[in-house]
Amino acid sequence: MTWVTGADGSPYGVTNLPYGVFRHGEREPRIGVRIGDFVLDLAGAEAAGLVLAAGALGRPTLNEFMALGRPQWTAVRRRVTELLTDPAHRPAVQPLLAPLDQVRLLLPFEVADYVDFYSSEHHATNVGKIFRPGQPPLLPNWKHLPIGYHGRAGTVVVSGTPVIRPTGQRATPQGPVAGPSVRLDIEAEVGFVVGVPSPLGRRVPVDDFADHVFGVVLVNDWSARDIQAWEYQPLGPFLGKSFATSVSAWVTPLDALGDAFVPAPDQDPPVADYLRDVPHLGLDLRLEVWWNGERVSQPPFAGMYWTPAQQLAHLTVNGASLRTGDLYASGTVSGPERHQVGSFLELTWGGAEPVKFAGGETRGFLEDGDSVTVTATAPGPDGTTVALGEVTGTILPAR
Amino acid sequence: MTWVTGADGSPYGVTNLPYGVFRHGEREPRIGVRIGDFVLDLAGAEAAGLVLAAGALGRPTLNEFMALGRPQWTAVRRRVTELLTDPAHRPAVQPLLAPLDQVRLLLPFEVADYVDFYSSEHHATNVGKIFRPGQPPLLPNWKHLPIGYHGRAGTVVVSGTPVIRPTGQRATPQGPVAGPSVRLDIEAEVGFVVGVPSPLGRRVPVDDFADHVFGVVLVNDWSARDIQAWEYQPLGPFLGKSFATSVSAWVTPLDALGDAFVPAPDQDPPVADYLRDVPHLGLDLRLEVWWNGERVSQPPFAGMYWTPAQQLAHLTVNGASLRTGDLYASGTVSGPERHQVGSFLELTWGGAEPVKFAGGETRGFLEDGDSVTVTATAPGPDGTTVALGEVTGTILPAR
Incomplete structure (x- = not known):
């Protein structure tokens, strides 16, 4: 009280x-x-x-x-x-x-390095089906390690910052063209903020997660799918992501989420020793994605294949140091159902099945003036609910 | 005088x-x-x-x-x-x-974001031949844009810092195993250091290169090829690179390199408007790679396909902002000849053709205790020579 x-x-x-x-x-x-x-x-x-x-x-x-x-x-x-x-x-x-x-x-903290993982099996499977139809949707490495990459720390912005439509190259049947992205998307994610640094050359074991991680933010990792698709081979996403990554203004301390830890999905095949976390716990965060005021999806974070402790252990297994302000995001949070996905790429199945809004409008990807808000709640003690703030942004036309 | x-x-x-x-x-x-x-x-x-x-x-x-x-x-x-x-x-x-x-x-500057390009046609071609034999060595996007990705700014270290052999997962015929890297390599590169920032949403034209870039460092982007090969699909290099990136202690100001600008290779197909730099200039920096005191390679920077001005324009075409301390590296510098390559992957053709040292020893990749030094010189005014310092590091055993 x-x-x-x-x-x-x-x-x-x-x-x-x-x-x-x-x-x-x-x-x-x-x-x-x-x-x-x-x-x-x-x-x-x-x-x-x-x-x-x-x-x-x-x-x-x-x-x-x-x-x-x-x-x-x-x-x-x-x-x-x-x-x-x-x-x-x-x-x-x-x-x-x-x-x-x-x-x-x-912006609540100065971002040191920003890492983005890819830890939802449902999301990775959906993306594989959309981009590589007829092939096994998960690549051979996916269940052996939490796939991730570094993003641009300097363009992490606080919730509410307008997002200018990025310009870049995309492939067309007539060859590549440069211009504003026409497949602008979101990625609803959960981010973990490092407080306590670690020295170069020393790995952080899975058990030390709570000694280093201060708290949690909501993340929208805006993505230009057309730019990304043309540029990403062989070195991964670059300009398709680096124009803006929005985070919630509120950092929820881990101490507020004690009642939200739940068993994470079983992992098969067994993981390497350095990734074995006992207990193997995820977080029961219930995300909601709102597009122009309508709720279009409810991604469940509890189903993520790789846990935040495993992500941190993987990030440092090669001896990489941690700095205060390091941010690592989960990757797009998608559940098994269509109404549980964390990107519009999945929601509209590559743009082929547009979302119909109550007012009759339809959308494949984001149009100028569109707003997207991601919220989340978690179970708190004694039946209370803990809200994780929101991350919101409105698309401005390309310059 | x-x-x-x-x-x-x-x-x-x-x-x-x-x-x-x-x-x-x-x-x-x-x-x-x-x-x-x-x-x-x-x-x-x-x-x-x-x-x-x-x-x-x-x-x-x-x-x-x-x-x-x-x-x-x-x-x-x-x-x-x-x-x-x-x-x-x-x-x-x-x-x-x-x-x-x-x-x-x-370390002469605090690194904001670190970006690594892949701008040597010879290097990209060699890597394509080694990793994808029988296929076109360059991917379709390579000549349309300077391929790049973000690296870990927090593990950029100054020349002389020991490099601890990284641990991680690698693929074997029996499946993935975790352990110290057995294919530890270098990448001899040239890095550009941003002084003047740019606001979010505003691209930096090719002509503004010298307004933003303060100077040049030598870079050794240490690479664990086995970790990289297993992890890099689909999101690019991560732990195979993030354990350490060494830079020279001296930042050579662009003002010292006025006599080193030379015409860069012709580009065909023609590049997008935002990448068209007139004049199209590279830098005549002559790199040398020394392995345990023997010079094993002399990579010529003048032959890089993409120029530093094009890299900067590409990096910001999507509206990404620049911060003071941003570092972007050229990618491995390799010339057309075997004695001009900037990685041991290429020098030993994937480890298959080990280097023979004068003392009779041979090497495929780096062993514990090995030292590598990269130096470079450029033509200065009136027949003088400008040296760009050195970037050196010695491998310590895995922990």
Whole structure:
């Protein structure tokens, strides 16, 4: 129970408490925690001595706080919970609350490296069927390791940032042409944010996942399918992805998701030792994809073949170091059913089966002016629900 | 002519003047310029009022200086040249010179995003022949756009950093196994360092190359061929590359390479408008690859099919922004002859034709304890030679 008006019973109650960075009026950007429809100014709270975090809460990004490590993350979360539940703190804390509609949310952390995985068996199978009909949809390596690649960290943007339609080359029957993408798509994903770094040359075992990963964001990895299809052989996606990757403004700490861990799908064939996680746990995050205000899909994250702990262990098995602010995304989240897919490529089966909106309009891929929002919820303690914010963007015409 | 002892006639004379970051004794890391076998302390020079750069020379990386832009780069270079050539400055400047063997060179800039291209036709053709025998060695897209992908910025290390043999999965006739790489290779490349950023959504035309790019580094993009071969489909290289990428400690400013620009190879078929650079210029950089002290190859950079200006225009055609510290590498530099290739994959034709050293030893790929050094020179003004430093690394056993 919190004394903050309207927060109890909301999916942003005291069992959630996600972190973000906000600007309020003319003040400098600062770290806050969401409670109900308010944001608690943690920089102000630390300056007033209400919470202690070695000054890290007074910074304009979460990076320094995320670098402190799990004991500090847990201590700050416990203290914030006290401040928001014990009415004795209300006189001191109330002035540090700002209504959400009066603040602007910023990119919550400085992205170090961005890695994108490809860990939904349903998604990889669908893509294989669409692009390589008549062949085995999964490549031979897919069940042996979590396939991934590096994306562009500098074009990770916060939810709400408009997405300018990218220009590039695409193949046509008359040869390649350059121009605005005509197959602009989304990828609904879940991202994991690294707080605690690791040194070069030392792998991070699956068991150390929670020592390094601070929390979770929602990700929309916008994708120009035509640019991607022409460029991606043999070195993978490049300009078809690097124009923009949107993340939610709220980083949900792992501590808020304790009730969301569920057994992940069995893996057959057995995985290599360094990928064996016991228990083998995924997260029961229920995504929703909204296209121009209509819900078009409900991808279930619980069914992902590779778990976030396995992804982290794989990412570092070659000795690659981690930095604070590293972001790794799950890959498109798709379930077994058509209404559970995380891309419009799958939803419209390569554009061949357009989506019909209630108003009668149809869509294959994204048109200028279209908006897409991805949301997610997870089970919290005692029957509560934890919301993971949203990641939204509107397409602007090519320049 | 410089008054610095021994610098005239050396490839680090006053027509070169590369930038780096060094540590001297217990002092904080600082920016310096190499002259002969000395480094000029630019932080000290700026503090003494000998050169002006808005305080940027007092920083521990080149990033702030590189962000100032070409007029400032040129002004500082001109002033440093004055300081090192006019004997009247010698009394003030001499105390700011440290012998190179008394300093430690550090990573000269903080890497923002790292992109690796694949722009040598000879290299791409060789790789195609080795990996896809009997098929057309170049894929259909190769001559239409400079193929590239994002690498891991966080594992870019300075020359001299030991390289720990990476562990990972590789395919065997009995199925995939996990363990240390047994086909560890190099890729001799040239890297371009971005100084001036560009906003999201705005492409950088080919003509603006010199407004954004500050200078050049040598790159060794260490590659575990066995890990790469198993993982790279369909999303490209990942762990086979991300364990380490070495760069030279010296960043050679473009201003030092004015005499090295030469016509690049003709391009047929004609390229898209956004890739058309007039004049179409490459750089006459002459690389040398040394394996355990023996020179095994001399890759000519002048023959690269795609120019650095085209690579930059391609990288941003989709609206991707640039940040100060972005690094993009050319891809392996290989010429048409076997003694001109930039990887041991090519030098030994997939390991089938081992290199014989003078001492009688042979090598297919890298063994623990092996060292590789890549150097390069370019023509300078008036018959001088400009050296581009070196990038070196020694293989340590897997952990």
